[in-house]
Amino acid sequence: MSTENNIPYNKEINNFIIKLGLSLYLTLPQLKHVCEFIFAAVGRGYDGKVIHIAESCYQSTYRTSIGQFLSKSPWNEDYILRALQKFAVNKIWQLSRDTGKPIYVIIDDTICKKTKPSSRAKNPIEKCQFHQSHLENKKVYGHQVVGALLQCGDVTIPYQLTLYDKTKVDKDNKKFTKINIAVNIISSLPEPPIQGFVLGDSWYSAEIIIKTAKAKGFEYIGALKTNRIIYPKCSRMNHKINGFAKTINKEDFHLVTVNKHSYYVYRYEGKINGFKNVVILISYPKEALYNEKALKSFISTDINLTTEEILFQYRERWTIEVFFRQNKMELGFDNYQVRGEKAIKRFWILTQLTYLYCTCCISTDCSKFGEGLKIARKQSQQEVIAWVYSQYKKGVSLNAIFDTLKLSHNKCA
Secondary structure, three states: OOOOOOOOOOHHHHHHHHHHOHHHOOOHHHHHHHHHHHHHHOOOOOOOOHHHHHHHOOOOOOHHHHHHHHHOOOOOHHHHHHHHHHHHHHHHHHHHHHHOOOEEEEEEEEEEEOOOOOOOOOOOOOOOEEEEEOOOOEEEEEEEEEEEEEEEOOEEEEEEEEEEOOOOEOOOOOEOOHHHHHHHHHHOOOOOOOOEEEEEOHHHOOHHHHHHHHHOOOEEEEEEOOOOEEOOOOOOOOEEHHHHHOOOOHHHOEEEEEOOEEEEEEEEEEEEOOEEEEEEEEEEEHHHOOOHHHOEEEEEOOOOOOHHHHHHHHHOOHHHHHHHHHHHHHOOOOOOOOOOHHHHHHHHHHHHHHHHHHHHHOOOOOOOHHHHHHHHHHHHHHHHHHHHHHHHHOOOOHHHHHHHOOOOOOOOO
């Protein structure tokens, strides 16, 4: 007796796809590929490669068909992204209303490293460029991705992952920068229902980003480069932050403890170029007072927050660092081998779907990604075992089951 070649790809995955409304934009074969991608991505040992997706699927799925789905299949990835973003906004905004907690829009970038091809390579990966890596303190070859997360309480949902292309220009023939990407992301969001913050590192603490955040009803909290100009009331001159920091007396610092680490912090309230009144915190680690290399500064447009509150709010920015690391370690975010720009963009959107599935849709209660991934893996294993049991009860031979599960030994010639 032959097996029925219809092993379920986790009923929860199917329900998730339906809940997002993806059936409005994708054909049944395309929806099948989305389910296969998520099923493979939550499996143990997944590395982000197309061959792994094909090998993890128990139906007649080949590497070439997965590759065609990512690179040439006629579906609009922007529609899928908008469905994901609509779900994310509805979920986070409703959670803020229900709990009274603030919404965080966290923006940062990361690099997906690739091997630089030889000059003779016929089909190099598209849009790979050299980018400065702050982690490695050197230029590395690959794709730079600008990411945005939405967060409320313990729930974090990816909102957008955008490829940064140094060669791209805007309608005025000016370079389209990471700042432009961040502005577009913030502009696409509705106003927060209660309170909202945009969080960024010093690269994203640009005047246009801060003003865009304010226009959308968000306050901005971020790191600030120490060469920015401030206008202290105690001085007749303007100063760079790093120069002014040397003139601050020790007794004018306030000792603050964040995450069990203590810092000397000086609070400046006043003008900075582009803004009449903001808070700037000038900070040294407790053990490195007046050490210029250890100097950090932070900006907040909400002047009503205490010094401690600003630092604790900024601490939430670390979530995106964890997000990038989890995606690379668990979901193969930087191990893809597809070469075309369209395929790469689609791969990242499907990775976002997988992260969203593990975070908000794997159980009735929202969970953190790591917890959701464990649940997803157990559910997948349980459904395969249940299918094997059902086949056994129908009298299907063990060899036929092995064939369907792709566990048969290859016959030697």
